[in-house]
Amino acid sequence: MGLLSNMISREELKPGDHIYSWRSAYIYAHHGIYIGDDTVIHFTRAAGQEVGTGTFLDKLFLSSSPVPTGAICERCGDQSHLHGVIKSCIDCFLGGGKLYIFEYGVSPAFFVAKARGGTCTLAASDPAEDALHRAKSLLDQGFGVYSLFKNNCEDFAIYCKTGLLIQTHYSIGRSGQMASWTAVASTVMSSPLRFLTTSGTGLVFVAGAMYSVSRFVADIGVRRDVIKIPVERLIIEAGAEEPQIVSGLLTT
Known part of the structure; x- marks a missing residue:
């Protein structure tokens, strides 16, 4: 993949790939795991509501799905009211959008150069069979309550x-998209910027540096508040909160 685009063709897909498709003029992307046979397992709050917060802020967000056409997929049926971890054909997952692949194990320089979040991570991926096992297990067990900020499709x-x-309950989730949004907000709201430079060029440079550093330290490949847990321990009860690890113990 290159710096400009992670777009791939369907012929290049392999089972276990982490794929995504941009929604609403590239405001947000919907993510899932390709399991083969033109099928994707993904996590959703509800079809067309992947960017929903459940608050008044939803009025400020555009839906992550295209405008409904009224047509029902012959293979998937009507999935418009489904939520949680679901399985869809790749056409329903893409929703008319283009296909992209998420990259793992990238270098720090590549990560910083790839300024848009939600496209890559420094963390290494496990073998494809492990990703498939987790995705298929969670299809039956669930992944907790959908939360845009802490437990989303990415x-x-x-x-x-x-x-x-x-590990803790007090930080944003693993999502690179939300890390980018948070980095933008912290950069814009950071009043000390004006004390670091008096020139327009300098301000842009400092703001860009703060944005890059904020994204980098939030990436799952470098942060220290994470723990590896087998999917067999990740049993999510109906109505539970997002899965978290506190003091080495799984909580919901």
Whole structure:
């Protein structure tokens, strides 16, 4: 993959790949694990509501799915009201969007150069069979309650590929997209920027550096508040919170 795009063709897909498709003019991407036979396992709050927060903020977000056409997929049926971990054909997963692959084990220089979050990570992925085992197990067990900020579709796919979960309850999830949004917000809101430079060029440089550093330290490949946990221990009860690890013990 290159710096400009992670787009791939369907012919290049392999079972266990972490794939995604951009929604709503590239505002947000929906992620899942390709399991073969043109089928994807993914985590959703509900079809068309993957960017939903469950609050008044939803009015400020555009839906992550295309405008419904009224047509029902012959293979998947009507999935518009499904939520949690579901299985869909690749056409339903893409929702008319293009296909991209998420990259693992990239270098720090590549990660920083790939300024848009939610496309790659420094963390190494496990073998494809491990990702498939986790995804298929969670299809039956669930992955907790969907949360845009702490337990979303990208978090699900990253767990399937790496087996890593957050240790504490007080940080953003594994999602590179949310890390990027948080980095932007912290950069914009950071008043000390004006004391670091007086020139426009300098301000842009400092803001860019802060953004890159914020994204880098939030990446699951470098952060220290994560722990690897077998999917067999990740049994999520109906209505539970997002999966978390506290003091080495799984909690829901």
